[in-house]
Amino acid sequence: MIRNLMVLALIFGSLCSCKQEKPKKLSLQEDISFLASDSLAGRETGTIEELLAANYLSERMENIGLQPRGHAGTYFQTFTFKPKKDPHSEVQFVTGDSTITGTNVIGYIDNKADKTVIIGAHYDHLGLGGEGSLYADGEAIHNGADDNASGVGVMLQLAEKLQDTLTGSNYTFIAFSGEEMGLLGSNYFSKNPTIDFNKANYMINMDMVGRLKENKTLAISGTGTAPIWGQVLNTVNPGFKLVLSESGVGPSDHTSFYLQNIPALHFFTGQHKDYHKPSDDAEKLNYEGMEMIGAYILSVIAELDDDAKLAFRTTKNESEDVPRFKVALGVMPDYLFDGKGMRIDGVTEGRPAAKAGLLKGDVVIQLGDSIVVDMMSYMRALSAYEEGDTTEVLVDRNGKEKKAAITF
Structure with missing residues (x-):
């Protein structure tokens, strides 16, 4: 030291x-x-x-x-x-x-x-x-x-x-x-x-x-x-x-x-x-x-300047609920999106989402048979797939639904 x-x-x-x-x-x-x-x-x-x-x-x-x-x-x-x-x-x-x-x-x-x-x-x-x-x-x-x-x-x-x-x-x-x-x-x-x-x-x-x-x-x-x-x-x-x-x-x-x-x-x-x-x-x-x-x-x-010390409270560890997955869609999620689904904030070239034609701003509302309502449900849906699997993704693009085939 x-x-x-x-x-x-x-x-x-x-x-x-x-x-x-x-x-x-x-x-x-x-x-x-x-x-x-x-x-x-x-x-x-x-x-x-x-x-x-x-x-x-x-x-x-x-x-x-x-x-x-x-x-x-x-x-x-x-x-x-x-x-x-x-x-x-x-x-x-x-x-x-x-x-x-x-x-x-x-x-x-x-x-x-x-x-x-x-x-x-x-x-x-x-x-x-x-x-x-x-x-x-x-x-x-x-x-x-x-x-x-x-x-x-x-x-x-x-x-x-x-x-x-x-x-x-x-x-x-x-x-x-x-x-x-x-x-x-x-x-x-x-x-x-x-x-x-x-x-x-x-x-x-x-x-x-x-x-x-x-x-x-x-x-x-x-x-x-x-x-x-x-x-x-x-x-x-x-x-x-x-x-x-x-x-x-x-x-x-x-x-x-x-x-x-x-x-x-x-x-x-x-x-x-x-x-x-x-x-x-x-x-x-x-x-x-x-x-x-x-x-x-x-x-x-x-x-809080004049208040007494805050009371501490334990919270649920949300990270423990995050599922493990073997594949990635190749997108940057919009973590601040508070609507239904998972909004895409960026798409990586050459990855599954880009190859399927997904765009920044698309909102993923279904992946395969799984309905996507938020970030956690999106990750759960993604965790079901392995490399080489093919499925369909349903997105909301400017108020209109669009389907695309995804190969991981």
Whole structure:
């Protein structure tokens, strides 16, 4: 641990000595543009480029006025681990030399309160691709503007707004490392907290909040982790079309806090054709939408500022109900669609759906003999097929039903 901190200090010290002082306030777009720039080469966990991003974030936190809450009086909490091929398997953290070192960046506002709000977003991404990438043409920089420079940018803006304003809580801001490898940074922090976890009230996680659509659909999961969430989220809603999910378990960092019995919410604007590809770039983000989401989260925090600590509630683990399947249709589902069926948000060339003539915007309403009413029923229907099987798919295309033959 000491060796890792010395390495960080040497790297960061050399960087600080040769660059100009950053302004105390930067715009959301400036933060995201830097984090999603080619110079950071995709911010893969354990790389020099991720350390450059960590250094940038620590300086932003210092300029905002946040107190360091990492190791040894720094903003950095380092952890070493042995990577596993299955990112969902139990992480093995180690204390000595290991393959990869990740770095959480942690800042704190101390209002001398008896409760603490945790606000987080992961800043790592896929580097040049590799496992997890959906890009098939070799190595390329995956800038991860939406995933998840967007969440980090909103987090920094919230830190600036919460400084010297709402004083009913303390605030911990965490930029997590290792999310793409299996929620490693949040897992480590939740088991090795640098704050008093007895004061932890709730956690807010922002992962992929940069692509708000025109209909202002915003997905929020974890709404069942405290009885009051539904009431608060609807009371202060400025006009979002909310898609709410109760489960506290999901593929992002809020899960680590839910598993420690801390109420947690995850904000998400949906997947898209650039997800986990080199084309997830800063110029494609909806910055006005991110400002709206940040203001909404601030309203949620303000609504709870004078309240007592939230009551934690366990939720059903919806991921346990997800069926296993051996084939894929080759589409990107629209996870924010709340109508009947499964709406297609993107079609991959050369895959079964594309060969059958399915299009973006089609709503799958039947697959073989199975009626499709939502995402879960679609996955159950898909799980019945194996490679080489042929069936029919029925879609709703602009109000008209269309049949097509599908070969997996």
